[in-house]
Amino acid sequence: MSKELIIPKEHAAIYEAKTLQSENENCVRLYRNGPCTIQLQIRTFKSITDIGHPGKKRNMLAGVSLSLEELKNIVRFAKEVLK
Numbered sequence: 214m215s216k217e218l219i220i221p222k223e224h225a226a227i228y229e230a231k232t233l234q235s236e237n238e239n240c241v242r243l244y245r246n247g248p249c250t251i252q253l254q255i256r257t258f259k260s261i262t263d264i265g266h267p268g269k270k271r272n273m274l275a276g277v278s279l280s281l282e283e284l285k286n287i288v289r290f291a292k293e294v295l296k
Contacts, residue, residue: 216294218286218287218290220279220283220286220287222277222278224277224278225275225276225277226275226276226277227273227274227275228273228274228275229271229272229273229274230272230273230274231272233272236258236270236272237256237257237258237272237273237274238256238258239256239257239258239259240255240256241253241254241255241256242254242255242256246278247278249280249281250278250279250280251278251279251281251284252276252277252278252279253276253277253278253279254274254275254276255274255275255276256272256273256274257272257273258270258271258272258273259271259273
């Protein structure tokens with residue numbers, strides 16, 4: 214079995230959250246965003262690049278919607294790889 218799982222996602226996004234009033238806590242956030250999907254969001258307060266010349270720190274969010282079947286595939290993959 215491959216050591217990586219790639220799920221093509223047309224609407225995956227990384228963006229700066231300019232409307233947040235305070236610094237993001239570094240975390241992974243999961244929430245329901247539709248009748249059949251879960252939104253997985255990674256939040257951080259860092260410069261866009263930490264390598265070389267780090268710039269201004271920003272509230273950055275990366276998000277993707279995952280279906281129940283995709284979540285099951287992720288769990289199945291994790292169980293196989295982490296044996």
